[in-house]
Each structure stands twice: as C-alpha cells, then as structure tokens.
Amino acid sequence: MNLHAICAIYRFEMARTGRTLFQSVVSPVISTCLYFVVFGAAIGSRITDIDGVTYGAFIVPGLIMLSLLTQSISNASFGIYFPKFTGTIYELLSAPVSYLEIVIGYVGAAATKSIVLSLIILATAGLFVPIEIAHPAWMVLFLVLTTVTFSLFGFIIGILADGFEQLQIVPLLVITPLAFLGGTFYSIAMLPPVWQTVTLFNPLVYLISGFRWSFYENADVGVGVSLAMAALFLTLCVAIVWWIFRSGYRLKA
C-alpha cells in the first residue's frame, strides 16, 4: 500500500476544498436555511405533525440527505474531472499507485468534505428546530455509507464526463428530483397507494427513510431494507469503478 500517495492525494483534495471554502460550505448552508424558513417555519406551522414529529423536525434528515447526495457527487466528480481536464492526470497515471489508492484518496476526501458539511447543516438545523437522534450509531452508519456510495458515483461521473456541464447534470436533473420525490418533504404514506408503489423504485427513498429512522424511529420502509439497499448501491459503484480501472476506460489511450 502506497500510504504516502493516499495521503498526498487526500491532502491535495482537502487543500482544494480549503481554497473554495466559501462556495463549498456557505452556499449549501444558506440553501438549507432557506428550506427551513420556507418549509419549516412558514408552511410547516400549518402542517400537522407526522407520526408525532413536528414538520420542521421531520424534514431535517431529508434535507441533510439532499445536500449529502448532491455534494458528494459534485465534490468527487470535480476532483477527478479537473486533472483530466487540465492534463495533470499524467502524473497520477505515471505514479506507482494502485487504483484502489487513487479511489481511497479522491473518494475519501470528497466523503470527508460531505460529512463535515452535513454535520454543519445538522447543527444549523438545530438552531431552528429541536433535534433528537434516537440511534446515533445508525445515523453515522447511514451517513458514511451514503456519502461513500455517492462519492464513488461522482467519481464515476467525473471519469466519464466530457465537459464541466456534464458534471452538473446528474446532481441537478437526477438526484435533486429523486430526493424531492423520495420523501425529503413528506412521508411516502401520505401518497395515494399507486404512487407509493411507484416511489419504491426510487432508490433514494430507502436512503432517506433509513436515515430518518435513525433520528425519529419512523420510516417508510424497514430499516433493514434501507441498509440492504445502501449496501447494494455501494457494491454497485465499487464494481463499476473496478471495471473502469481494470479496462483503463476513458483514462488511458
């Protein structure tokens, strides 16, 4: 294991985050605050409690997930796309590093950043609504599993992308709608039966539901199912990354 290389990549990526601290942290925090003001305070005060949880508190796990998913993808995709774009990837390819080490460095840094960000959002949310976490260990488990999975997913997007716009397409046009429709702002049980079934095809339902369960012990699907799905998505992403590196696809001529 080339530990020096992993550290070098990790530190390099964290330094890049440090340089763009403002955009990296401030804008997600502001948008989360806006959600709270609009949905939590303004509209939420007219919505009845869901399973004994106030609406403002109910949306906290979903909002954290929303940031976590989009941020993990953009951090990781940008991290690997940028060297491809500028050409500095030559150094990575000519270095005595294994693919595993490259992935640990890049995905580790992207995941760290997203986790820190979600903790900041959690703390911010705490200013608006009282938050209790019923199962902190499960909460951390879902947080880490989801972040790593979607950082890997972002890494894949970064490798496949041909332009900067493409990096934005998936978080913007796929993840955000799916998170909105996946129970960020409502319980699946509030939907008509047909839509409840349709919604189960949305992978994000399982992640949001599991994460919310770790806070309030109420869930749209069983927590075991959520965990199994999270593990499945992780395995899927690992398999794709493994295949990309094994074939050199889009990385080496």
Add this chain to the structure above:
Amino acid sequence: MQSIISVSGLTKTYASGFQALKRVDLEIRKGEIFALLGPNGAGKTTLISIICGIVNASDGTVTVAGHDIRRDYRTTRAMIGLVPQELTTDAFESVWNTVSFSRGLFGKPADPRHIEDVLRSLSLWDKKNNRIMTLSGGMKRRVLIAKALSHEPQILFLDEPTAGVDVELRQAMWEVVRKLRESGVTIILTTHYIEEAEQMADRIGVINRGELILVEDKVELMCKLGRKQLTLQLHDPLDAIPARLAEYGLTLASGGAELVYSYDTQGERTGITTLLSELRDAGIRLKDLNTTQTSLEDIFVSLVREPA
C-alpha cells in the same frame, strides 16, 4: 554496458486505428543520456507515455531494470521521473505544495531538504510560495522538472524540454541534466533540435512514423558526419584526373569543371595543403573553392524524407 530499459516489439495502435509505434526495439543503457530525435508525430511521446504507464501498449514488452512495467508497475514507476511535453500544472497550487505532492504520490516520505535542493538547483526557491498560474512559461517548465525530480528518480524522461524555452533556461536545464547524469541518473530526452542531441547525448535514436530507424553512438555518428567535401572549380575543364593525383581519390564533377576531394576532419592531416601544391605543380588553375559538410541534419532529413 548494462541496459536499464529494454523495449521489445513495442506496438501501439490508437483507438482511432492509427498505428503510432511499429514493433520498436530499443535498449537504454544505464547512466547514459539518450536523445530520441524525430519530427512531429513520429511517436516519441507515445513511446515515452507507454514506458511511464500513461498509455497502454497494444503489443510488445517493456522492462525497467528487469521489471515488467505492467506486472511490477510499482517498482518501475517509482524509478522514473517524467517531464511531459505539455505545460500541464495545477494552476492554483503553490510551487512548494505541488512539488511536495509529487514526492508523496511517488511513495516517498516527506523530505523538505531534498525539495529545497531541487527548487534551488532550478532557481525556483524564491518562487516557492507563488501560485503556479502566476509563473511564466519557462518557470512552469522548471516546476515540471522539479516535480519529476522530487522523488529522486533513477531515470528521467524529458519530452521536448526546450520547446519554447529561452536560452537562459536551456543552459540552466542542461546544467541540471549534466549534474544528474554525474550522479548516475539515466536521461532520455526527445527533441527535434539536432544541435541539442549533438551537444548533450551519448547516443542518438532517430524515430520516424512509428519506426526506430537508427540508433547510434553519437561519437560514431559524428565520425561518419566528420567527412567534408572540398570542391575546386577549375579554370579549364579536365577530361581526366591526372595520374599524379590518383592517391587523393578525386572525382570529376560538372563535366570536368570541378574536382571534388573528400577528407576526414577528424584525421591527423586533411591533405589539403599537399593537394593544392600538387595541383599548382600540375599547372591546374583554380577559379574558386568551397567546402561542405554532411551534417546530422542532412542525414536526418534524408532518413525521414517522405518516400517519393
């Protein structure tokens, strides 16, 4: 002489179907400076990129110090430093950070002393905290060299290091290269400047359209090139070369109006003085004379010329 890089039957066909390397065989000797000479598109960068692990070979093998570049990539890549042709740098990083990053990436523990030495030798020390994007092109080239040297490689590849580089930097760079070579580093450089190959290299390889067409010791190559031609334009054309001049191996040209004499500039004596006095004794009067030399450039041009 011990060889440190061994390339055999190396072939590269890009996804576009273009064949950039055609069964290239090459041995690089330990400690030498090897110049790979060839026109644009000859395949120089492709060859280097395969050895360094940036491009996958289609066929053939490469070993570095006896290790296969695929199977033992950790060993071979750790031995190699690469200065790429393009000025690709992390614009937002500082010089110090980017060079330290390279060292870590190549598996070496941090060593600020070594990084300092490298930066000083390339006159980058006072720029160590500058962001790379604020540097001039020549300075960026130095940064790339510093990155390549950060992990103390035993083999250094310089891909067209002097393209678009001013005279001062070129001199500084050759100084660094000479020092590295003295310390035992093997250096492979590509260039299309022939003087550069002449000045720096121990051996020269000429590559054209994916084929290595010549690999020769520079000294031997220079010997071959060391021959000059003296052309004497005569006042009165000759029908034949006078018998008394037979030993000079002269030839008649331009219908007898010119005498051509070939001689070795590296030889003990060129024979020019005696030839001239013999000509005078034979009553042959000269209108004019000139000398020409087959340069490496001429050979190069004739080697790589498009077939008619």
